[in-house]
Amino acid sequence: MSKKVLGISFGRKMGNTDVMIKTALMECEKAGNEVEFIRADDLDIKACTGCIACVVGMTTGRGKGDCHLKDDFHIIDEALMECDAVIVGSPTYVLSPTGRFKTVCDRIGPSHDITFRKATYEEGIKAGKAITQLPDERSFKPRVGALLSVGGAMTKNWLSFMLPTMYEFTMSMGIDVVDMHEYYGAMAHEHVLGNEEEMLRAKLMGQNIAAALAAETNEERTKWRGEEEGVCPVCHCDMLTVSKDRTHVECPVCGILGEIDVVDGKIKATFTEEEKKRSRLNWDGKLEHSTEIKTRAVGPGQIPNLKELKEPYQNYLNK
Secondary structure, eight states, rough: OHHHHHHHHSTEEEEEEEEHHHHHHHHHHHHHHHEEEEEEGOOOOOOOOOOOHHHHHHHSOOOOSSOOOOOOOHHHHHHHOOEEEEEEEEEOBBTTTHHEEEHHHHTGGGOOOOOOHHHHHHHHTTTTTOGGOOOOOOGGOOOEEEEEEOOOOOOOGTTTTHHHHHHHHHTTTTTTTEEEEEEEEGSSSSSSOOOOHHHHHHHHHHHHHHHHHHHHSSHHHOOOSSSSOOSSTTTTTOOEETTTTTTSSETTTEEEEEEEEETTTTTEEEEEEHHHHTTTTHHHHHHHHHHHHHHHHTTTTTOOOOOHHHHHHHHHEEE
């Protein structure tokens, strides 16, 4: 059965990112899948205002996670709901993805968190609500993804926050990333079309997505197909931070603690099965977060004189 693969580029029209994603999509199409391509810069996507109406609506049972902003985000939203796999690519702007990439991630964020949506959906069904009043049930189907980072810098470290940050796109929806690639040194070539090695890697990314979609078991579908294992066994990124108490290392993408050692002159981080299970890329980690929000976040109406307290700040230095 044919699956649908969505490619989203945050790059310039017909630039390196566009072409590499389209190359991957061509391989998916060759494997018998339906493909769709969106260039984010062609859309009007407004910045998230932080009103948290999406989350409050779901946690109180009065909404289904919709955003009140009226723009083109619904195009990306519908494409994501329809797809079985997504390939996301972005150029590097000052060590990390583009501003529009972050804007889109902010709009996906809590509103598409599958633990929030699942709880709202199940509670709504139990209460006898109509399907139209509930989060889109397509939110819960399994999806795989691939991340593509493109940078002109000759040194890979100048793309240091790219792939870890790009997980923001797939994290909330629980999309299983099975491949990612970092193309650096792009300024040494007029265009990626003149770089055979990178074009072959883009083809391989498409083939890896197609293979994941053709897998017969969940274990085979979600297995890591990237060329580099990375230091973290869950997200496969190489970035680590030091825990607050200075006793462990922490994966900043997954939010899990590990032990660090040097084996044969190489740094090795070890994470227990329990920690890996609570990665925020997995259901348990996301549920831990949404439960924390529901049980510990301060609700409205906790400060009776809040309006009065805000008064001195209301017009201070406002133009």
